[in-house]
Amino acid sequence: MLASNLSDIFARKLNSYAALTPAELAALETVRGPRTLIEADKEIIYEGQAGHSAYILCSGWACSYKRLADGTRHIIEIQMPGDILGLRSVMLPSANLTFEALTEIEVMKIRTDRLLDAFKAAPRLAGAILWVASRDDAMMVEHLVSICGRDAMQRTVHLLLELWTRARLVGLGNADGFECPLSQSVVADALGMTAIHLNRVLRQLREAGLLVFRDGHVHFQDQERLSEIAGFDFGYLQR
Amino acid sequence: MLASNLSDIFARKLNSYAALTPAELAALETVRGPRTLIEADKEIIYEGQAGHSAYILCSGWACSYKRLADGTRHIIEIQMPGDILGLRSVMLPSANLTFEALTEIEVMKIRTDRLLDAFKAAPRLAGAILWVASRDDAMMVEHLVSICGRDAMQRTVHLLLELWTRARLVGLGNADGFECPLSQSVVADALGMTAIHLNRVLRQLREAGLLVFRDGHVHFQDQERLSEIAGFDFGYLQR
């Protein structure tokens, strides 16, 4: 593919919606802002922040979360390279979520003020971005359904299968697993359960020979059964 | 306010984002599609439907839900007059949710093909629509957090306060309650709990003199304490 200054990984992702023409890639270039390196555990956007920007995550993993009064953290989504941070709250008076780096990350600011011009120049770009936003939305729906309707094991498997699928779409991971730099407590907060219980579930999965999550790597051993357990449907992630 | 052919209630809602000029209202007119009356319990958009439209809900209440393999229904959001149905899935290959009328409703089809033109003519309209979409998004985040982090009573109160606030924004409801044509089983499915347990919670609320939900009407008796219980923050619903 074309070497793009933007962020290869982001261009690659939009490409998976529809192959972008050189003109469209050029339009994409115009929204490019400065790149920044951010170390793990630092915030990129914080809840309540007014007038924040949106960012493309170029490398590393991040998450968005909300903290309740009692201090518990609720992770809304986990982002990996190619994902957009904060796009859906730029229109709100202030950010409704905190975005935090889970590993060392590199982000690129999006010139949201130039986005409309870019859309005029390359309308299909608007389609591609909207598709990304809709996909994020579908993911959130899936998480909501997960938490209400699936038990701890189904939820766990569902999330790991989703992360794997997403990772492969941006060229991370392979046919039987992916590098997953998330601690159990992060995964637990994303699943709405305690790290202790997640740990029990992971042990069961390991002992049943279904999957192994260890040392920052997830290895799927019986993909057939896992998809069955989770009721996982790849549809909402693909074009 | 100006009498608009579009849907007074929708114009009024966008107005609460920023007062629309006559030119902007005129642009809004161009996306107008046919109106339809739909009886209660009928589907407007079904999961898996390809190439569906988006609609403005002009009157009545609706909801979007997803059904799991075991038949349980999970309501993602409840829509009232002025809300948009299916906007966020028009970009997906097929709808990821089913939209169903909860009462008799009237909907107006949105000519999504003309939406981009309308945005060119009146850019602030794009802002207003995006704001609505972001607000829906923030609501979904709030539900996700609710279900993970709040217990049955907090969740229940939170949802009822949210519905009340939204109802008042479009001119329904008053200072101490609102007409709520939802059955307990619908509310329960939206809260991720059983109708039986919701019923118990409602009884406790009634006996504690906090709120009464009966005969399609919600009456708040102690708004101060209810907001406290739910940890309710109106912020995400307002401009």
Next chain:
DNA sequence: CGCGCTCTTGACTAGGGTCAAGTGCAGTGG
């Protein structure tokens, strides 16, 4: 060497689900 992570495991508890039965309408038909 000891501090502070994340991960692991066990024992106990409770919130909310399940099952079951019953109440109180509104609508229908005799």
Next chain:
DNA sequence: CCACTGCACTTGACCCTAGTCAAGAGCGCG
């Protein structure tokens, strides 16, 4: 006018999933 049916709502008794509390293991780091 009154049975009969169906649906939404109520309430009780019981149970199970996942949370809480507590303790310990393994490991990187100053």
